[in-house]
Amino acid sequence: xxxxxxRLEDFLPHRPPMVLIDxxxxxxxxxxxxxxxxxxxxxxxxxxxxxxxxxxxxAALAGIADRESGxxxxxxxxxLLGSRKLELNLERFEVGRRYLVKAACNFSDAEAASxxxxxxxxxxxxxxxxxxxxxxxDVKSFMEEQRI
Numbered sequence: 001x002x003x004x005x006x007r008l009e010d011f012l013p014h015r016p017p018m019v020l021i022d023x024x025x026x027x028x029x030x031x032x033x034x035x036x037x038x039x040x041x042x043x044x045x046x047x048x049x050x051x052x053x054x055x056x057x058x059a060a061l062a063g064i065a066d067r068e069s070g071x072x073x074x075x076x077x078x079x080l081l082g083s084r085k086l087e088l089n090l091e092r093f094e095v096g097r098r099y100l101v102k103a104a105c106n107f108s109d110a111e112a113a114s115x116x117x118x119x120x121x122x123x124x125x126x127x128x129x130x131x132x133x134x135x136x137x138d139v140k141s142f143m144e145e146q147r148i
Contacts, residue, residue: 011063012056013077020044021056021101027064033104034061038119040093047088050127054117055080057103058131062113065105078113078135086129097121103131111136 006024009015025035036057044052063075093099100120107114112134119127136142 006060006064008060009075011060011067011075013059013075014056019056020049020052021060022098024060024064025100027061029068031104032061032065033102034064036060036101036103037098038101039098040095042095045093045095047090047092047127049093050088050119051080051083051086051129051131053099053101053119054103054115054127054129055131055133057101058105058113058115058117058133061103061105061115062108062133062135065108076135077139078133081132081134083129083131086127088127089124090126093126099126106130 006027008019008021008024011024012019021036021038023037025037027034034057038053059075059078062078066076101117102120103115103117105113106116112132115131115133117129117131118125
């Protein structure tokens with residue numbers, strides 16, 4: 001399926017205005033990786049937002065993987081547990097500039113996953129992290145247990 005036919009709302013549990021990535025540029029099933037694009041907006045341009053850009057890209061990758069394995073329900077939410085090796089090589093994203101966000105799954109099982117992520121501005125990597133996520137099989141029960 002061409003990247004242009006991937007709709008974010010099919011793969012992310014987020015809804016506007018909290019969908020921060022703009023589009024899926026490419027998906028590679030073989031390498032379990034995805035490239036998304038994001039255009040920095042004034043309200044979301046501080047460098048710390050990089051982690052959410054990367055988390056949403058990883059979530060889209062997990063959502064596409066679900067569909068590829070035959071899952072037909074709504075996009076399943078997950079929880080960002082944390083990051084390792086977070087590097088932010090800029091103070092702010094330039095408003096109006098388009099960045100590519102990359103996520104590659106380096107581990108996953110039934111409920112946990114780890115993703116190597118980066119954000120690129122042309123040939124320059126402006127942010128990088130390894131993100132760890134938890135996606136319980138029964139989200140509703142988990143949220144009730146955690147009082148979320």
